[in-house]
Amino acid sequence: MFSSDAFLVSNFFTILYLTGFKPLNPLEREAYVLVLKDKKIIITDARYRGEKCNNDAEIYFLNSGERVGDVIRRICNEYLVKTLGCEADDLTWDEVLMLQKIGFQIIPISHAFSSQRSIKTEEELFAIKQACHIGDSVLKDITPFIHPGQTEKEIAWYIEKSIREGYNAELAFDPIVAVDSHAATAHYNTKNGEGEIKNGSLLLIDFGVKVHNYCSDITRMVGVGSVSEEIKNIYTKLLNVQNKTIMYVKNSKQLKDIDEFCRAELQKNSLPNFNHSTGHGVGLEVHESPRINALSIDNKKVGQVFTIEPGVYIPNKWGMRIEDTITISLQGEGEALTQFPKNLIFV
């Protein structure tokens, strides 16, 4: 698979993808996987003794005081490994220095598994569809209860409780609930803010569900009471652009074409450009390969799953975004997996 005798995987999600092993904290380095010619060896610490992984992997538990570099060296020597590929986009400089000291050749490979992970198997797609379906249901459940006086945080918490208590699923990420000018920050942090819904507010709701480790991602807009005609008009145009972009997917070859098309359509409609990607891959991570932006070098491929999410942001006033998670069908078309109606929701 790689131009090395073996490959050292360090990324939390790639480890999960390859072995089914899932340590507690993705923020800490709790495991590595050595991918050898005919086996995968997970190296983790003894706190995980008893945890499971897929049948085609085995787990080595570090003894107290044992250094991971020594174990990697021992296994690599045993399997006559001379060159070791590693995830250059994940391994830290300290880890590189540690491996270089061991004495065999380390080869940096960026995004080694991104392409493979971006093409979903039927089983993966099934989990993503479930996650999208639950997201649709959550929107149906919670939107009727949105009203002036609520805070962004309260709504985010209702969404979370609905996902977790109502559907026994997990969050793909902390919901973004952003009212009026807050929504002009595309990545508004609801947990940091104190926004409250008023009559006439425009509300952005961006959240994702996780089922069997796979994510969905959806954004819908809610108008509370009387919303200005200007906003309604712009919303209609944006929705039109978003729908046309999804339709255009079948004609695209490279993913950057989709980004270009979307921005050109915005311009045709005299809408301002937005300052984020038109979309991103969705899978074990809510942001993964491929990227749908001007820098993307990937082609469209059957089985990819990514978002289409153009937005209009007017600083200090309001922001709107419409986002679906789509997959590339056998016919090369963009098939929306999130199916909650896309009209401006009025409450």
Next chain:
Amino acid sequence: MFSSDAFLVSNFFTILYLTGFKPLNPLEREAYVLVLKDKKIIITDARYRGEKCNNDAEIYFLNSGERVGDVIRRICNEYLVKTLGCEADDLTWDEVLMLQKIGFQIIPISHAFSSQRSIKTEEELFAIKQACHIGDSVLKDITPFIHPGQTEKEIAWYIEKSIREGYNAELAFDPIVAVDSHAATAHYNTKNGEGEIKNGSLLLIDFGVKVHNYCSDITRMVGVGSVSEEIKNIYTKLLNVQNKTIMYVKNSKQLKDIDEFCRAELQKNSLPNFNHSTGHGVGLEVHESPRINALSIDNKKVGQVFTIEPGVYIPNKWGMRIEDTITISLQGEGEALTQFPKNLIFV
């Protein structure tokens, strides 16, 4: 502060520590901070336009298509930076290669801010105390409702709801609720498991609260109905070891002494050794510097906050751990911040 003209910070928590800026996803690289002689410049993308930081920092928002390396080069040129320190334990190999291409000298520094972050200011300590206090209250609230037939996941969810709804705080980490043999896995993943409480079960509850970004960490044990005399006896011994270890802190100079003392006490009591550290620093991260284990090279210092958490684990049978978050007082003593009673809780 460092032997370089400037320092590039990439770690999510160090960025939060130095600037108050908190991007949405600690798993993705969403910001860097350039620490110059007399200013700090946060570099992030335009999705965060509108977000805030401390007054002594400023934010540069990347324009669409603009590369972070180009911005770092431009700023460094402007400030006549020739040598740039960076977090070798955080920066990826790809990022190192990107910086090396820029043309100035990059200096790897491991855990550059760990020592500074490990000594808590009064304000930081206040937040940690609040988090500990809420943890105590949550235990008081939820333990009376534990009963046979409940699942581990249900109890974890009650803990989370109590923290978030009852006390308007956050989780420091996903609670570990582990019944009987599951608790023999020190880092048991409650979300992966299907454990159910039975009459006679021994239940481990390990959770943390986060208040104003600062964490607490506590573990207590619950006996459900009739628990064997053997377990009660071992629990009493373990509690004695844990208490003596906290008492011993005042006599220690190096942190590894505490680890050594704790394990020696276990041995004196004919209890098996445990396969994790005796403790870990707690602050913005639930696991941070210092480490209380045999490899630790740090001295005990006033203002440190760390856990003391010896355990006894009998594979396939049961596990127990008693954990407090403590701080080093002005007198050099270990002062427990978690104060929920440490007897075996019977329900």
